[in-house]
Amino acid sequence: MPTTKCLENKLLSLGARKGVRARSFTSFRIGGEVAFFAEPNNADELKSLLAAAKCCDYPVHVIGNGSNLLVSDEFIDALFIKIGGGMASYFINGTRLVSDAGALLCTVAKASVSAGLGNMEWAAGIPGSVGGAVAMNAGAYGGEIKQILKRVTFFSNGRLITRDVCDCDLGYRRSAFSWPDAVVISAEFELEKDDGLAHARMEDYNTRRREKQPLEYPSAGSTFKRPAVKDTYAGALIEQAGLKGKRIGGAMVSPKHAGFIINCGGATFDDVMNLIGFVQDAVYKNSKIMLEPEVRIIRG
Numbered sequence: 001m002p003t004t005k006c007l008e009n010k011l012l013s014l015g016a017r018k019g020v021r022a023r024s025f026t027s028f029r030i031g032g033e034v035a036f037f038a039e040p041n042n043a044d045e046l047k048s049l050l051a052a053a054k055c056c057d058y059p060v061h062v063i064g065n066g067s068n069l070l071v072s073d074e075f076i077d078a079l080f081i082k083i084g085g086g087m088a089s090y091f092i093n094g095t096r097l098v099s100d101a102g103a104l105l106c107t108v109a110k111a112s113v114s115a116g117l118g119n120m121e122w123a124a125g126i127p128g129s130v131g132g133a134v135a136m137n138a139g140a141y142g143g144e145i146k147q148i149l150k151r152v153t154f155f156s157n158g159r160l161i162t163r164d165v166c167d168c169d170l171g172y173r174r175s176a177f178s179w180p181d182a183v184v185i186s187a188e189f190e191l192e193k194d195d196g197l198a199h200a201r202m203e204d205y206n207t208r209r210r211e212k213q214p215l216e217y218p219s220a221g222s223t224f225k226r227p228a229v230k231d232t233y234a235g236a237l238i239e240q241a242g243l244k245g246k247r248i249g250g251a252m253v254s255p256k257h258a259g260f261i262i263n264c265g266g267a268t269f270d271d272v273m274n275l276i277g278f279v280q281d282a283v284y285k286n287s288k289i290m291l292e293p294e295v296r297i298i299r300g
């Protein structure tokens with residue numbers, strides 16, 4: 001549904017901005033203009049934005065820190081709502097860590113280690129928000145959100161709900177608390193007392209990231225999910241297919257870590273999509289495994 005003057009005035013009065021470029025809010029640094037972009041300061045503002053769009057049947061994309069997104073270069077007639085710095089408080093009470101969705105996962109994970117807690121140090125190098133990490137069930141180095149997430153407060157169909165997490169709510173890089181089913185507002189994690197090594201483990205994980213991942217280039221992290229075949233990794237399959245360094249336009253399979261497609265300068269949405277397709281075909285030919293993108297793709 002195209003935007004009306006009435007909706008435009010309403011969104012602007014709620015703090016939305018017009019004509020923001022997606023490359024400014026994605027870690028891939030790719031993406032064209034979106035019609036409206038808003039970053040609410042609290043759940044009430046968020047609710048008003050969602051209600052205004054819903055009332056006019058206007059498309060909405062809820063995002064976090066934009067670190068797992070590939071957004072089209074074409075104009076997107078939609079409202080992008082970033083759950084970010086305006087909703088980023090957190091506190092620690094004993095072994096329980098309660099965080100708003102907009103806090104950065106790395107900030108909260110580092111704070112947990114400083115507070116003498118363990119079991120979240122694996123998350124200190126993931127550049128997403130807490131809400132995005134819950135939505136994606138983010139994980140690294142044997143840890144994942146599912147192992148520590150106990151309660152979530154979220155919007156669903158205009159209602160604010162707080163409930164305990166069940167086993168089936170989260171799976172590999174998926175969760176019931178993900179847009180468009182839900183908007184995560186806050187999350188509660190149950191951690192453990194530090195065994196004395198949490199800080200050392202965190203430093204080790206971050207060193208390994210710097211050594212093995214192309215952090216010097218814009219990307220959205222691992223481009224593909226880990227295949228559901230035991231002991232198989234997307235990066236290894238891509239490397240075995242001889243694709244390290246394969247380039248289409250400004251998009252390249254990282255020579256440092258084949259699991260990452262990087263923007264090595266001026267990459268377009270089409271460059272990355274074409275490279276994703278090329279990699280899928282080549283890996284399928286080589287190993288009969290079809291890789292599935294982990295990055296969330298938003299088209300115009």
Ligand SMILES: Cc1cc2nc3c(=O)[nH]c(=O)nc-3n(C[C@H](O)[C@H](O)[C@H](O)COP(=O)(O)OP(=O)(O)OC[C@H]3O[C@@H](n4cnc5c(N)ncnc54)[C@H](O)[C@@H]3O)c2cc1C
Pocket residue numbers: 027061062063064065066067068069083101125126127128129130131132133134135136137138139140177178179182183184185213215219220221222296
């Ligand atoms: C250098 C690099 C390293 C990375 N390493 C890892 C890693 O080790 N492990 C890993 O799992 N990921 C990794 N990632 C990917 C990414 O950081 C994670 O997927 C992260 O959890 C995404 O969070 P975000 O806030 O950036 O979400 P976004 O990218 O903004 O959004 C991702 C998805 O979550 C949804 N979403 C976001 N916020 C909310 C919310 N509040 N409520 C409901 N839905 C929401 C969006 O609609 C979208 O579908 C890496 C990325 C980069 C760039």
